[in-house]
Amino acid sequence: MRTMETAKTPGAAVGTDVKTVTYIEAITDGLREEMERDERIFLIGEDIAAYGGVFKATKGLYERFGPMRVIDSPISENFLVQGAVGAAIAGLIPSPELQFDDFISLAVDGIVEHAAKMRYRSGGMFTCPMVIRCCYGGAVGGGLFHSQANQSWFMHCPGLVVVTPATPYDAKGLLKSAFRGQNPVLYYEHKRLYRTIKGAVPTHDYTVPLGKAAVVREGRHATVISYALMLHRSLEAAEKLAAEGIEVEVIDLRTLLPYDKETILRSVEKTARAVVVYESSKTMGVGAEIGAMIAEEGFSFLDAPVRRVSPPDAPQEPFAPVLAAAYLPDAARIAQAIRETVAY
């Protein structure tokens, strides 16, 4: 097993023994390979067995591993996670799938009180290795109740690891790390990326470390900190700005909790400017934490205020196409915020 750095540019080849897969294929492959490697791993979720999941992330796994390792669950989100916590402390490595982030509120007790606190509350006696998979995110016409992005809720839960990949490479590598550790991991999959993003992944076994961000584009005029779908839009913005002579450094957080302060601060020290681009309403989103951390620990590096680029404080992406378009930041909006920050 080798640990490799992520591709510098999402989707770029990383070696000779690689194959090109979509983001969702990387997840399915990651699940299959991990289940082959470790028979303690089992999946449980709504419509995940013979049906293969509503997005087909578990396609073929029921046929491969059978009904004891790929279990169709009743519509019981609360049980799904809490039951998985029980299975974890009994020695298995469960992976409950929550069908949409919009339903995760029903499972919060299991995630926050039990998965995240099991180790702490038991003085380290009980550990809770599990991978809670949940798809999320807008830009798929999902409307108010099938577009949510609630990562920042869970960034407030020490004990939990929260990850969300932007590329097939990271999707697979982070998933493998999640299954091989002792912590509960909330693994967030962006559904807009499932089939729109393709990239090269090694054909051999590899992992991507938890808790480490990646500098996916180097630059010296401003640092953009982002993840998942917003990372791709940030990279588009960086490309546009390069033509104008603005060199943007782009960081993919990959792990949102506990997140990689050093990589962020090192970059901001170099560029003196920071823009956080994230997918959720603005107030108390991911940008609130990253912005505050930079202000607290990197104030002397800064030549401009930290800028947040996010959707407005609407409850979520609405259904009407015109309203939906007004929700998520696009590359143009991100580019404009960077320009202003650089010009400050």
Added chain:
Amino acid sequence: MAVSTDELKGLYYYLNLVRQTDERCRRLFKQGRFHGTYFSAVGQEATVVGSCYGLRAEDVIGIQHRELGAVITKGMPLKYVMAELYARKDSPDRGKSHPCHYGWKPMGIITPASTIAAQTVIATGCALAFKIQRKDHVAVCFVGEGATSNGVWHEALNFAGVHRLACVFVVQNNLWAESVPARLGVPLDDVSERAKAYGFPGLTIDGNDVLLAYETTQEAVRRARRGEGPTLIEMKTYRWYGHSEIDPANYRTQEEVEYWKRRDPVPRFERLLMERGVIDESYKQATLQRIEREIEEAIDFAEKSPHPEPHEILEDVYAPLG
């Protein structure tokens, strides 16, 4: 199944150990020797002693706040029970959790959180693992009648019913959920009727009869081990004191309390054993002395155990990220 003399004596020992420990803990709290609060279960001992006696180390129990007797009978050393209440460094939870949230991994006692009913759900998850692992271990899942109104409890019973998991759901119906009477929590006389909805048997028994609690639970445990699925056992009982030691419990009538005190499970079982000639007065005295000594040793252990140090606040948040 005939209950042996040894088993009867074992039940007698635990019943008294739990009663004496519980009363002693109340006094310790009142004396300010540990802080926070304390959830007494005096009056209810027969339910938990009867349902945990005879379980295997590998069987798990999911407990709430009122299961002192369950953890003692399942085999958590008394010194760790005390250290938990005192929130000391030698407590299995290292002083992190909450009063009466006992846990002890070697005996399958799952350290609970406070969200009511959740511990039964987590224990149900253990039973799912036992099924996947093809082990014949059993999960005994405790709740009060109040917790049976919580949605997740129903999700767990439903799942256990669908997959015929090796669960025994013990409901201690003590007629009160904090200050709310059972009639405002459950629209049934017998909570056990809830089992019908999930396709497995529900029984209601006298929870102050330790022998009955033991025999009924053991039957359900055997059924579960054979792969025949869950059982719900409602045990009717009563808590003598407040919800916790900071609750004067003035929402109840004195008559009600007196009625139940006359049904005290401890002397009741003692009379039975004396009548059957299983124990005599000198056995009783020897047992009580042994218990007294064990409790003193446990208190001594807890009081000598150091407090956790400030830097430990960040211990056990994460395992190494890897």
